[in-house]
Amino acid sequence: MIQVGSTLPEVDFSMIKDGELVNPKTGDLFNDKRVVMFAVPGAFTPTCSQAHLPGYVALADKLKAKGIDSIICLSVNDAFVMDAWGKANNADEIIMLADGNGYFAKQIGLDMSTSNFGGTRSVRYSMLVEDGVVKKLNIEDPGRFEVSDAQSMLDSL
Template sequence: MIQKGSTLPEADFSQLKNGEMTNPKTNDLFGGKRVLLFAVPGAFTPTCSHAHLPGYVALADKIKAKGIDSIVCLAVNDAFVMDAWGKAHNADAIEMIGDGSAEFTKAIGLDMDTSVFGGIRSLRYAMIVNDCRVEMLNIEDPGRFEVSDAETMLKAL
């Protein structure tokens, strides 16, 4: 499992930008900048839609004012779902990234098997990444939402 001080593994992601499919790599998203990455078990799921993403939408400007170059939301969903979910929540200030094959999520050891409702998904977490290196990492215990929310991360900055 990834830890504070670890370097993020190279992976391919999917993202819709201006209606076009793009496939940014780890270095494209995290290289040479300070990024707040938060991951959710799935787009349009209850806690993710009612609290996690909306918190970051509401506090994006304050978070960026603390020296964060970009905020990235990741889920084991495809780029189309992530784009639709971002639009549904007016998440213009947040990069909505799909890890459809869970390549990145598995590589950092933060995957979970939810075969009953969705297959491999991401654990809920938030991290500060500085030039591809993990500066801070908050992983939620299963079924919890206490340490990866926007308010907690803002206070930590």
């Protein structure tokens, strides 16, 4: 499992940018940047939609005022779902990133099986990444939402 001090693996993601499907690599998103990334089990799911994403939307300006270059929301969903979810939540300041096949989640050891609910998904977590290296990592226990929220990340910066 990934830990503080680890370098993120180089993988291809997908996202919608300016109406087009693009496939940025890890380096494109994290190299030479200070990034807050949070991952959710699924777009449009209750805790993710009612608390996790809205918290980062509400605190995006405060996070960026602390020297954060970008904020990424990651989920094992496709880029079109992530784009629609971002639009539904006015997440204009958040990069809505898709790990469609769960490859990144598996590479960092933060994947989980939800069986018939949705198959392979990501564990709920947040991390601070500087130039591709994990500096802070907040992993939630299953069914919890206590340490990966936006306010906890802001307080730790």
